Amino acid sequence: MAQQSIGLTGFGGYIPRLRLQRKSIAQANAWVAPNFLGKGKGERSMANWDEDAITMAVEAARDLLGPDDDRSYVDALYFGSTTMAFKDRLNAGIIAAALTLEETVRAVDVASTQRAGTTALMQALSAVKAGEAKHALVLASDHRKTRAVSAQELDFGDGAAAVSVGTENVIAKYLGGASLTVDFVDHFRGDTEEFDYNWEERWIRDEGFTKIVPRAVKAALANAGVKPEEIKHFVLPCIFGDKFVQQLAKKSGIAPETARDTLAANCGETGAAHSLVMLVHTLQKEAKPGDKIVLLHFAGGCDAMVFEATDKLASQAGKRGIAGSLANRQEETNYMKFLTFNGLVEWEKGMRAEQDKKTALSTLYRNEAMIMGLVGGRCTETGVIQFPRSRISVNPNNHTVDTQEPYKFAEKKAKILSWSADFLSFSMNPPNHYGMVVFDEGGRIMMDFTDVEQGTVDSGMEVRLVFRIKDFDEKRGFRRYFWKAVPIASANAKSKTGQAAE
Secondary structure (H helix, E strand, O other): OOOOOOEEEEEEEEOOOEEEEHHHHHHHOOOOOHHHHHHOOOEEEEOOOOOOHHHHHHHHHHHHHOOOOOOOOOOEEEEEOOOOOOOOOOHHHHHHHHOOOOOOOEEEEEOOOOOHHHHHHHHHHHHHHOOOOOOEEEEEEEOOOOOOOOHHHHHEOOEEEEEEEEOOOOOEEEEEEEEEEOOOOOEEOOOOOOOOEEOOHHHHHHHHHHHHHHHHHHHHHHHHOOOHHHEEEEEOOOOOOHHHHHHHHHHOOOOHHHEOOOOOOOOOEOHHHHHHHHHHHHHHHOOOOOOEEEEEEEOOEEEEEEEEEOHHHHHHOOOOHHHHHHHOOEEEOOHHHHHHHOOOOOOOOOHHHOOOOOOOHHHHHHOHHHHHHOEEEEEOOOOOEEOOOOOEOOOOOOOOEOOEEEEEOOOOOEEEEEEEEEOOOOOOOOOEEEEEEEEOOOOEEEEEEOOOOOOOOOOOOEEEEEEEEEEEEOOOOEEEEEEEEEEEOOOOOOOOOOOEEO
16 A cells, blocks of 8 residues: 655745844934944844734744635644743644634644744654654744844844644655754843844854754755755755855755755744745745755754655645735834834833733633634524624524624735724824724724724725734733734835825
8 A cells, every 4th residue: 555645735835024124223223333334134023012922923824825714624733933922822723723723633833943944844744654643734934033133133034934834735755854953042031031142153153054954965865765955945044145045955965056045034033933944935936846845944053954846836825824924014114113113212101002902811711712813693584794702693583592603804805994093192103093994794883903004994995804902911921812904005006095084
């Protein structure tokens, strides 16, 4: 009996739309660090104030899963990140709730290493191979905080990637892999620290990457039964430039021209997510059926995996992925906004921000489907759709009782009915946009808007819904999540002014 092929069955990606221009960082700090002016080229991805590793992972997963809200087939979820929102709460569980996965899903957090993304992928491959999972979802996401006036501020970026693992409709067959565990410390972040402490670059290049990566490649190729000259794509995150990655490929016996774009110019290095970010980008832009890919991530040793693209790869053509995310960009030159969004400056928020943001955890639990998954109700007798779901229908002509079934709003099409741009209430990115959103199939919800510029909103605009941070409870270190609306401007849309609180 032929052995089933195990591998990747789909992909998705998410890079925040804001792109901070490195020139603005370098110029703002030129008075103290003129040496950074030479690094002020290109742009780095920048998360909005209401985005974190969890919300970006949700967006990458939604890209992979598509608009179908029946996700009962997903039986395992592996989440890799070094910047999880909670140290002691199942972060993958938050993601599972947002995606409305079944409570029987195996949800796993993989943390404490830049290899978290590739380690999560290896765990998923092992689970599927052992028959413990059939359709595993692997997410990797990072939103790292950097010191102002640091090289990392320029080199890093924010983003997430998603891949699914299974045995049906495989787009990239897994051929084998290897892991080297070497306690080589190129950087570290202590338990009580916000920022990484980094060691000297030449040491990391010469003693770390140069000596460890080729050994991992050799072991992975041997386990996969693949010769170095068969590799068409060499995927390795590295902040030391594409030329250095080419040198590592050559040192590993692989043609240097197979080294794939590290996305340094238009994204930055996205931490534990970056190997999967680069892999998704490679599958979208470079790989062809039959191509063999070596996927690597260096950190405390090195993970190495070998894949072979199949003719099923074309099935992913409609995905946004990383290429689509990179194309959907908004140039940002305000360095102070970047510092503020990342909590790097103390600023006067005003009296309206002085609120106790304590979350009633019992209420959150009882209403988890509504709050986390945006699940409302649909009356089985009258067909009326409403949010929130309740025992009594809102149908004015027939107040039926206990006739509602769960109805998921997150993937439904909707438009703005009415809106306001409020300068009086506190907002991390004023003015505070919010309004009434109506759904094409029925139902309406009052929602906050996000990823919106002043003067670009109007009634009748289509919106897409996104899972974001609603509030920060700074007293208790708790983050409250909910769904928000992102207005979609048409190609010929003109800036308009609208209602505004004064």
